[in-house]
Amino acid sequence: MTMSMGRVGRHLLGLAVAGLTLATGGAAFAELGQPAPWEWTLQQSGSPVMDNIVWFHNFLFVLITLITLFVLALLVIVVVKFNAKANPVPSRTTHNTLIEVAWTLVPVLILVGISVPSFRLLFLQLDLPKADLTVKATGKQWYWSYAYPDNGKFEFDSLMAQDKQPRLLGVDNEMVVPVNKVIRVQTTGADVIHAFAVPAFGVKIDAIPGRLNETWFKATKTGVYYGQCSELCGKDHAFMPIAVRVVSDQEFASWVETAKKKYASGGTNTYASAAGPAQ
């Protein structure tokens, strides 16, 4: 079957319109705390650190665009104005002190300018504020265990739930934290290196056997925030999601009471039970 150019054009236009509709639709339906179809930006921010990351990302994006356009413009000028045809007798100039000082100093100043917000963000991430709650996340092949040492010292396992949405992100037992509170997350690995990552909180930290790493977040809105193990840790690396449910103080207090009883034995399930439907 042959298609005329007009028909091909119409097909392409149709595809473009469909793509655009999907892209804008995806953005419109973007939910807090999880990826959206056709998403091409960072996830919506749910913490002060992520607000800062988004700002820094956008700032660098504008800067790098301006620099790239400037260099492109210089290249175009050189190609058009100084080619052999347009400029048959080239200048023999080899040095220009002013320009050489400028093209050394200006990039240095730009880098120093970038380093200021960069270090500010780094310190915001690494300098832990006083924590209201500590949760210890232990990466295991292939699920997470969450321990609450402040609240009655209970611990439970969190496994991917195959019958839950969003697909590959829903879990049986979510990590629950109160809203607008500084949560200190301690991570470690029980077998190999895993990594605890929740994009909307701007959190990503390795969970290493024999070591206790620390990070923090403060969720500013209630809801469920999803993340994934972000260090290749074996065959089910892709199937050990993280789900953090952010609730009000009262809801958190009542959840703690239930959790203390429910997880009194130190976990409700073993990895073997993960094959069956989630409870």
Ligand SMILES: [Cu+2]
């Ligand atoms: Cu892992």
